[in-house]
Amino acid sequence: EAGVAQSPRYKIIEKRQSVAFWCNPISGHATLYWYQQILGQGPKLLIQFQNNGVVDDSQLPKDRFSAERLKGVDSTLKIQPAKLEDSAVYLCASSLVGGLGGELFFGEGSRLTVL
Amino acid sequence: QQQVKQSPQSLIVQKGGISIINCAYENTAFDYFPWYQQFPGKGPALLIAIRPDVSEKKEGRFTISFNKSAKQFSLHIMDSQPGDSATYFCAAPDTGRRALTFGSGTRLQVQP
Secondary structure, eight states: OOOOEEEOSEEEEOTTOOEEEEEEOOTTOOEEEEEEEOTTSOOEEEEEEETTEEEEOTTSOTTTEEEEEGGGSOEEEEESSOOGGGOEEEEEEEESSOSSSSOOEEOOOEEEEEO | OOOEEEEOSEEEEETTOOEEEEEEEOOOSSOOEEEEEEOTTSOOEEEEEEOTTSSEEEETTEEEEEETTTTEEEEEESSOOGGGOEEEEEEEEETTTTEEEEOOOEEEEEEO
């Protein structure tokens, strides 16, 4: 079974530029998450989708971050304009069902460096 | 919003020793407490989880011990091996957000 696919793996941009990350979850997984992992910290939830609807985006900096999940499958996370503090690994995860008791399957992440 | 405190930040043990990592959480209405393991350059992967109708769950060399009254749970790795060297994250449910809140991580190094 294919895992969660993310691209690009690495991205270096100047501050105030924009960047987009793509995620393809495991086939059939209804719930998709974007987490931000700053070096030396645990993953922090940015946004959760159930199919193509947003379940929670309370920690998403909406003035610069946006995310969408088209047709309930792939998702993109965009940052515009980027700040230095956005340097982090952006992890996409999916789970078969929503709720709190299911296993999260993570991709390998997209590492962003903002100069 | 759920808060999770994990300790220690880093841990060095000798091969064959016992590794112990602790987590404390705030109130939750849903009892499900997983541990995730992350190797460099990879995403976290579920290692073991407990739904505390029991106070302990063991899978091979890995054991979760849970103390509901203290709102604490811990991961014990018996007979630690160099291949166990990784970063470990505990997580607790945030029922308001219907998602897991992760601890800050423990970097484990097992010396041969």
